Amino acid sequence: MMFVGTVLRNCYKIVRLLGSGGFGDTYLAENLDLPGHPLCVVKHLKPRDPNPDVLQIARRLFESEALVLYKLGHENNQIPRLFAHFEENGEFYLVQEYIEGSDLSSEVTVGKRWSEQEVTQLLREILEVLTVVHKQNIIHRDIKPQNLMRRREDRKIILIDFGAVKQISTLVNIQGQTSASVAIGTPGYAPNEQAAGYPKLSSDVHAVGMLAIFALTGIKPHELPRDPTNGEVVWRNWANVSERFADILTKMVRYHFSERYQSAAEALSALPAPPKPKPQPKSQSTPIPAPLPTSQPTLQSTPMPRRQVIQMLGLIGTGVGLAIVGQQLLQGVFRRRDDVVETPTPSPSIRSDISSTSSPTPKQLATPRSVSLQTFNFETVSVDAQGNINNRSNRQAKYFAQDLGNGVTLEMVQIPGGTFLMGSPPGEKQRESNEGPQHQVTVPGFFMGKYEVTQAQYQAIMGNNPSNFKGEKRPVEKVSWNDAVELCQRLSQKTGRTYRLPSEAEWEYAARAGTTTPFYFGETITTDLANYNGTKTYASEPKGQYRRQTTNVGSFPPNAFGLYDMHGNVYEWCQDDWHDTYQSARTDGSAWLTQGSTNVLKLVRGGSWGLSLGLCRSAFRYRVYPGLRYYVIGFRVVCVVA
Incomplete structure (x- = not known):
């Protein structure tokens, strides 16, 4: 049993014992990471059998089921949310939502x-x-x-x-x-x-x-x-x-x-x-009230009020x-999907059946001020539905390297502007309703991080490394949307250029890089081409590895724009607020924000190391609380063109 005042993970301070059972104890705690130290519930599970094999079983079940709990709570506000889960000394902890009621x-x-x-x-x-x-x-x-x-x-x-x-x-x-x-x-x-x-x-x-x-x-x-x-x-x-x-x-x-x-x-x-509500009689002396907004925010950004927790x-x-x-269980944590794209720049190296469009204009290829562009060469591949590579192509892309100090650089790849179809077709496998309706979006040119922001880059800007899976070249994770926005702000101040998170349209446009298939490699991918949970299949490809952790950025082939790890590894935050469908979505490539409100969910794209292949599609999208820090979520940045 833990004492009052005990602090777990330098974050959760025990306030009092709520109850005990045959499987552990439940405590009321304060979250010291958030303003006002809102309340939460910490559950302490102590497996009774000290056998190492038994502990391994417990660890696997704890991990996978905790991810399912996380998903359920963030899909519906009538199911409690899981904020964190971790293991210490062979004992397991869940941090969960507490709501007053009976x-x-x-x-x-x-x-x-x-x-x-x-x-x-x-x-x-x-x-x-x-x-x-x-x-x-x-x-x-x-x-x-x-x-x-x-x-x-x-x-x-x-x-x-x-x-x-x-x-x-x-x-x-x-x-x-x-x-x-x-x-x-x-x-x-x-x-x-x-x-x-x-x-x-x-x-x-x-x-x-x-x-x-x-x-x-x-x-x-x-x-x-x-x-x-x-x-x-x-x-x-x-x-x-x-x-x-x-x-x-x-x-x-x-x-x-x-x-x-x-x-x-x-x-x-x-x-x-x-029963249908009875219609109210109209009164000529009473004005008809204005209609309510069609969508209401569901969760609050920081600071989080006590009564919500x-x-x-x-x-x-x-x-x-x-x-x-x-x-x-594990692939339930995040499930949402996004759609197909027709881009302006042809990608014959990825799929021979993609029709090409006209080359981008010089205006679309505008560069940031005082930037000297370099060229890098790379190889792209495409696969058939069995996961066999059926095409290889050598390509080039332009980029600039942003010096972050101490030998750390940030490579920003030039993404040409163009028009594409956003949102998945009804026939796409594992499609969900939030991926429609399909709509044409015109995206101006921009620069995007060649890789997900690495731990070395995050350390250089923010002075800390919150990641669970340590490694300078691995993507930073356990960063909230708020953390990602703060890095962009600091990076902008440091460099004099404007950095931000990508809009959802920019992200999907960049991820697809001219393809209209579920993945930028084709109809499927394999674990030789991306880091995801390969224990399940999507099309007719063989099962693959489940690495259970992140990998160094750039470990797998890029897409036709020269961007790496757009499928799997870690989720990537986008700038937009979450919307359940694309009805009335923007068509100019900008972020779709809810005016005058901070009580909104944000969204992530691209899947992660912990999810099955179908959840890493280019179309995949999922809503997330902006204050959440989780070891499957990272981000990459965009630089605004001049």
Whole structure:
């Protein structure tokens, strides 16, 4: 047990113990890195078995599940966010969101009977959140009132207790069982297949249905009788509901999983539509108010207010593990994608079937003031759907070298301006809706970093190196959007030139370098061409390496513009605010910013070392809290032309 005042990682100061369980302790803490020292929750997991092999299993599960928790929380503000996770001396720590509120055990109680209308609304709220989870093929495995909080400030339902915590501690003490085969759950809510260690998405549907029946009957799920002939729960004698609603609940809690709704989305679609609000009578004496903005910011930039921070997941009592159906946990951390491009500069060296356009004009090739351009030679390659190299080409690009002092330079490559089609076509594999609609964008010429900003370059400008994977030539990571912007500001002051983050349009235009395929190498890539998680495939290429860390910049072939590591290695911050689609997006290549507000998410592009190939496409895009520092996120810079 940690003492009050203990500081972890020079950042998280323990305030008090919140609770203890069989798998560790949960603490309230202050984040000393942020203004005002906002509160957070630190979970301390202590595996019980000291066996090194067991510890290795725990480490792998902790890492992969923590990344999934991170993804889920940043996809939906009704799922708590994971701010950090780390290991020290064989023990594991999660830093999570804490939000004031109370769980549903204070509302759904023994003897209290809710109306059908009230339960229908409750089901709708729970299933909407659970749908987000199920869309990622993740099984919660412990839906119950204690794991559903009602947030005080907006009364929304928050789904908590995704604790990899309990799953890890259980797994490391069970030989020969997989993450999906460990029986985790609560009696009465967990169905028979889950109790046997084989949970399904429909197992969560069963638990939600049993919670609804508890609210209707006032009887705890494990106290309701079961039909001895078929195992079905007997509940209708204690509830006054319509036949239609009774049939929905009965299907949700069927004994055999194949007879239930197969996912939260399917169950949600079976519920009656919510009643439409009654139209308000118009009054000639009352002016009609102006319409509200169509998009509202979802998270706040720094400083982060106390009331926004942090929600406990569940180390206390009966935590829940995650189960992944059909794909790896790790590649869930970030998933979003972006689209195809037609650029003005032909790239026959990459793909012979890309049509060329006219060469850029001299104005498009403008250079920064007082810059002497040099030329470098490089080779590009393209591959077929099997990952076989089918073309090699020698190319040239112009650049200038920015002296940062102490022998450290920053190479800035000239990117010719042009027009391209931004946003993915509907047929692109693993496409998501935020990649559309496709739209034509005209991008003026600019200079972009030949490589992701390295640790040596970051040290030269900022005087520190926050990276997890140390190496002067490796990309800097664990830098927030705010950190990246500050480096650009300092670099501009140091050099007298204007440096900034790329706009999202500039990034995609530069990444594609004239290609319209998912990757600038072609229909796929291999781990010989980029640093990503090669344990899964995208097209017909073979599986490859999973290096589990960053690599030196420039270790793999560049694209036709002479830019390296635009696929994989680390995510790269862009200047823009996050928008869910490209509807009404800018077409001039500039950053798309939300006027008059700092309460916005930012975005990253390009994938990372920890993600599968499909998540490293040129089209890939994902929203991220601007204050987040994570070891899969770095950046590269742009220099504004004169």
